[in-house]
């Protein structure tokens with residue numbers, strides 16, 4: 133088994149570069165965020181806000197229509213699609229180059245239908261980030277659909293237990309990696325010192341971040357940063373881009389924790405642009 137690489141700030145310097153002058157919004161990711169039911173609209177707002185503030189070119193949210201006003205009020209940069217309009221949803225899935233599914237999606241019948249449509253309609257060239265409720269739903273299926281595109285799962289330890297079948301005490305690097313290989317996807321196993329199992333069989337460990345990040349919505353925010361990075365740094369190695377996104381999330385939190393007892397997801401979102409400017 134490969135040794136686990138401890139990530140440092142070097143992973144950000146390697147990925148975040150000045151933007152090419154000849155460029156436009158279409159070059160920096162067409163992101164679709166699918167999530168946010170009637171009770172968890174905040175999850176999709178945080179994911180989409182993180183994506184926009186981390187540099188995504190175009191962001192659309194497929195969500196419950198009751199979230200449209202709040203989303204537009206917080207984030208006028210984002211477009212919306214009603215996730216119960218399956219025709220519009222399918223079209224949005226086909227237009228995106230990077231998709232997040234799961235933040236605040238819920239586990240009901242509609243959520244299951246939306247997940248099925250997404251896994252069926254997604255283009256092989258798309259990067260699909262599967263989080264939260266979507267992981268739990270997949271874990272409940274006997275023979276879950278496995279899309280042919282590049283997939284990044286972002287489970288916390290309980291979601292990983294559901295998906296991998298490994299109890300928390302069994303979640304050791306070797307066992308995690310063999311479960312990851314069966315899934316043929318990247319796994320971001322979120323915890324104190326998050327571990328990243330890449331599709332190319334390399335492993336990274338995040339030595340920063342801490343309990344000041346333990347607020348609901350923190351993982352939803354991470355999905356938006358990952359989507360923005362995968363969407364805008366397409367020419368770089370996916371494993372490096374994924375590491376940089378995960379590192380950035382906790383690096384901003386770690387900085388802010390010097391003056392804040394707890395760092396909120398929205399605090400991180402607000403500081404992404406300034407933090408990233410240091411590297412360009």
Ligand SMILES: NC(=O)C1=CN([C@@H]2O[C@H](COP(=O)(O)OP(=O)(O)OC[C@H]3O[C@@H](n4cnc5c(N)ncnc54)[C@H](OP(=O)(O)O)[C@@H]3O)[C@@H](O)[C@H]2O)[C@@H](O)CC1
Pocket residue numbers: 171172173174175176234235236237238263264265266268288289290291322323348349350351352
């Ligand atoms: N504002 C919004 O709209 C928000 C919406 N959200 C959305 O809610 C949906 C459900 O996601 P979820 O993680 O809350 O529930 P679920 O997967 O059932 O896990 C519960 C079980 O796992 C445990 N546990 C939880 N976290 C853990 C961790 N990090 N590491 C280890 N263990 C952990 C937990 O432990 P306990 O609390 O019992 O101690 C319990 O046993 C999802 O779609 C998400 O996006 C949230 O993001 C909040 C803000």
Ligand SMILES: Nc1ncnc2c1ncn2[C@@H]1O[C@H](COP(=O)(O)OP(=O)(O)O)[C@@H](O)[C@H]1O
Pocket residue numbers: 264287288322323324325326340341342343344345346347348349350351352353354
């Ligand atoms: N004690 C901690 N140490 C380090 N990181 C933490 C800690 N608590 C939470 N986090 C981070 O916060 C995020 C929590 O993700 P998740 O549980 O999916 O949140 P949510 O679903 O509420 O958005 C992860 O990135 C995790 O690493």
Ligand SMILES: [Mg+2]
Pocket residue numbers: 263264288351352
């Ligand atoms: Mg989560």
